[in-house]
Amino acid sequence: MADRGVSAPSLPDDWPDRPDPILALNRMGSFDWDLDTGLTQMDAQALALFDLRPDEFDDHVETLATRLHPPDIPRLDEVVGRALKEGGENYGAYFRIRRRDGSLRWTHTQGYLRRDDTGRARRIIGIVRDATQELRDSRARSEQAARDSARRRQADVAQTTMAALAHARTVQDVIDVLRESEGLTRMGAASLVMGLVEGGRIRLVAEGPTGDFIPGTQITGIDEPYPMSDAVRTLSPQFIESPGEFAARYPILWPHLSHLRITSAAYLPLVAQARPIGGIGLLYGDRHGFTAEERDILVALGSTIAQSLQRAMLYEQESDLAQELQQAMLPRSLPRVPDADVAVRYRAAVLGGSPGRNIGGDWYDLIPLPGGRVGAVVGDVQGHDTQAAAVMGQLRIVLRAYAAEGHTPATVVARASVFLHELDTHRFATCLYAELDPATGVVQFVRAGHVDPLVRHADGGCRRVPVEGGLPLGLSALFDSLEYPVQTLELDPGQTLVLCTDGLVEQPGLDPDDGMRGLAEQVAAGPEDVDDLADRLIARAAARDAADDVALLLLRRRARPRGAGGRLRAHVAPGDPEALREARHMVRAAVRAWGARDRADEIELVTDELITNALMHTEGAAVLTLRSFPGPDRRLRTEVEDSSSALPRRREAGASGVSGRGLLLVDRLADVWGVEARGGGKVVWCEFAVPGDEGP
Template sequence: MVDRGASALSLPDDWPAHPDPILALNHMGSFDWDLDSGLFHMDAQAYEVFDLRPDEYDGHPSSLAHRVPGAEGHRLDALVARAMKDGSENYGTYFRLRCRDGSLRWTHTQGYIRRDATGRPRRIVGIVRDATQELNDILSRQEQAAQDEARRRQTNVVQLTTAALAHARTVQDVIDVLKDTHGLTHLGAASLVMGLVEAGRIRLIAEGPEGSFVPGTDVTRIDEPYPMSEVVRTLTPRFIESPGEFAERYPILWPHLTGLDITAAAYLPLIVEARPIGAMGLLYNDRSGFSPEDRNVLIALGSSIAQSLQRAMFYEQEKDLATGLQQAMLPRAIPRVPGADVAVRYRSGSLGRDIGGDWYDVIPLPGGRVGAVIGDVQGHDTHAAAVMGQLRIVLKAYATEGHTPATVMARASVFLHELDTDRFATCLYAEADLSTGVVQVVRAGHIDPLIRRPDGTCRRVSVEGGLPLGLSAEFGRLEYPVATVELDPGHTLVLCTDGLVEQPGADLDDGMRALTALIATGPEDIRDLADRLIDVAEERGGDDDVALLLLRRLGPGAPRAGGRLQQHVALGDAEALTEARHMIRTAVRAWGARDRADEIELAADELITNALIHTEGSSVVTLRVLSGGDRRLRVDVEDSSSALPRRREAGESGVSGRGLLLVDLLADQWGVEARGGGKCVWCEFVVPEPN
């Protein structure tokens, strides 16, 4: 029976192995340097490392000098001397050897310093080995790492540039991104040129740096011998890797570029959906060629730029179309208004074709009056603009027909509701009598107006409003309260849409306060003030449109016309009755009839009261100044009843029947006129011309 345990434990006779075979297996040679005698012993493998035969070496280190270049020998001697001096136990380094055939190869040595009891170095034992392959591997890895880093940087530039281009809306935005210090300049380009294809030609849209423009290249034909023309023609990029190649390929262009020290260039077609929309050129003064990786990065960059340019071109086309549509819907010109100075402004939102329904209008009315309109149709699209255009026209028509401000607003709401649309609109209509300064304001869900005084102070005018146009008709709430505001000479009425007020995350009241402060500190000139307000909106940006209307009442020296004011008074509406009385009182004094103010106010009040009591319906009060012969102030009270009033004596204990008697006593003339389905009771007072 075999003793398995004894067999397993038996060892070879040459165990443990001598180190020399182990070193030889790893292509290492050993040496033993006796520092006392100066002898430097090497084994057979060390001879191979030094490319020596035994008969070529006498055992002294100096015999190796012809194998170690001088600079390398000095470095080795200094390294060993420093290790012996500073008490080191070992050292190691790479150095170059000159082989028998004269070639150089890298070698590595490592030595162990043996010292005596006093610390004096006595011997150095160590190894030498051929390190050529090792260093080649290291250098290859370093070179690969450097190439990887270069590709990473280039990829990062492409990614950063692509990310920046994502925010570019216009063609100029794209150009600015490419010229930015964080753009293509990271690729080392010294100059950039870019052109767009237009009607068989290439129009230059960017060139830099300053002074690099080549005369005659602002517009070139696609069939001309220029690099951008060639890449557009062939849809293939061109990489020029030397000045000589540039001069040979493009002899017409090259003489103009010699001052830029161009050494290489890359011209890329800008292609979208297999169609060239332009070309781009990158010119370098520190490059001598393009690796495959470089070319792939630049081609990818060109594709990204082409997509951004296409988006920018579409954006600009849509913006132009939208702006044109919006401008076509707004009044082409603002009429001249005697007695007032008017300024209007409009700023479109920042979204391409997503225009808004903001509008303004100025409506000359008979009797020296003027209507001022500001409004905003819901939504930001061409449909909103189309609805706005229709609404603006009908609102102007209703105002021109002579309807009261409340009726104008109610009828406009019904019109919008009957349109085949789901849109509503906010609106503010102000009807101003420029001879008296009395302004009647109606608000349909819109923001309040503001008034700026000649001293610069500005205040918000709180106006009770109704529902937005369209909604008030849908819910059967067509009542629009009328507020009366006095606009003295030099005062400015400011109407605007919410795009000038609202800011993301901010309260509307805060926005109104900010706007009030801005108007108060703005320029005195009405047009400069309008420009300043729009400039602020432009600086702030935002996607909403802004419409702005400023109306300033001129001073006494301005042309004056006959006055005309109207007020709608509904049955049971005490506030409307109060507003009508206030309107009459203000107008009478402004029209120079202060001496007869009490008489006129009392007579008008009696006519209004009679209409409300005896007709059980609403009435419309109109004040006018009549010229020709004696100057007269006329009060009309219209109602929907065809029953004519009768003047009768009141009994001793009666409280009614005295109204028309008072009117007869107070007025110079009075009468009744049939008006279709209703009537008009009127009275007139002779008033002197104002001084």
């Protein structure tokens, strides 16, 4: 054994004639070994260490060897021989001496080699001392250091696990932290099992690392003879320190665990706010028993797990409530749209903190309108909280009501803006409203600070539709800028209208235009079926963990059967030239879509005349309705309804008159026309025969 003792004081050359009293005071013996003669002189203290009387020692080293513990002799010879051979000046070693009573005492020797001028060792002088207590203390320190190291290691693992649990948001997150390779298994646990208290029973939710549940233990009663049940029922940890104790205390469970070679186990109650919410069991295969420090660490760890579980359970409850609130604000079902396929999707934001932050103000809606038309809307209320969702719900209902009343798209959006401003929530919202007649494909867009729509063509291409817009809802009313331009588009059979919120487009560090181009590429490369396409687009947002919620509405126009009829309606308010222009555009697009291109100019001119008469000679708005009647004798019918009961009459305009020619024009161009009383007003109608069967 290498030298680990203290260095002996230097010895005079004429030693041992004058032995140093300091050695005796320090209970050290000395020796002088003449290598030429092999004789050794030892003082009284040295002889006492070897348990020899002066008359028992004959100055020969061999006599001392009889006192040495036999296994130590070769090692001691090797230490001395190496010092002699390698030219060393000293050596040191520990060895054991067997005393008269048979006990072994550790002894340490330190030898100094004296060499002549040629370097040959001629003499060894040195000391010996009792090292039993020294080594005992050293061993105790080593054992304590090992225990301290193990405790620090366990504490470090516990702290690491606690830190990981601090980031767990769901119950599954907690389970994953406990079961992963850097978790509790680093504390020496061969396996773990965890259960939650539900309705007076314990339901196992995790077992690892194998993942195999023991039959019959998935759900157990709190009063059943199982260690986890005992821990939950008594609110006290159950420490099992040996296989025999495990088998004796829990004979029903032990046979199912014997193959795991369990040597000890710790079952901890998971208590939150003085109420048991579950339990966890740690099974060990390399230890017997638990020290007080280990028990304290495990109890503290159980407390942390319980707090994390309670936090996760509350988070999931709040998250479920938030999702239910969000879903309650969205339409439960969508109306059937003739001649169109519709798909809608919503995805909540992925944000940290309270689950309420994951609630957004994005929404979609599909509003049935008279004449087979439909209003499609997507919008986004500012913010991510329950108030944003509540405002969204109110705004969605109000916008639906305004649309159902028959207002023009621009009026619907303007009134919704006023409503939001009057709510005094200090919130604004963006919105894209599209009114579509599936029969003709005519779409009227109004955009309030929202992202533009996309149109996917039947051949798979996709383009962005730039729509001139106004201020977001709420802001336009605040700044008295309620005029929203209306843009019209014809959606051909096979084309798909894509409306979405900015959560599907905008990404941190990405230009919005680049985001729109990327979305268009995704739509173009996606499947034709609207449900499959919607799933793919939402999956795109999920793949990048979109930090904003997403609302998506897809509407694909199907081809109408040849010769099928149709119906369109528009409201034209007095003093609204934009509405009159849009009505003319609608008539032109509808006539072409219904296969009456040859008479398009006549129908548009007559319709414009009827609307103008209604606005000039009555009070209130004019309601325009276009109908297409299929069959061998196809015809188109135009109706203009107003609130006046006074019937129109023909009169001569005279050579210089500016009025009186309207009905003459209607009479000349229409195949047949007439007037019908309707409620508090009337309807002036006219029909046009459409030769052939040129349906789209």
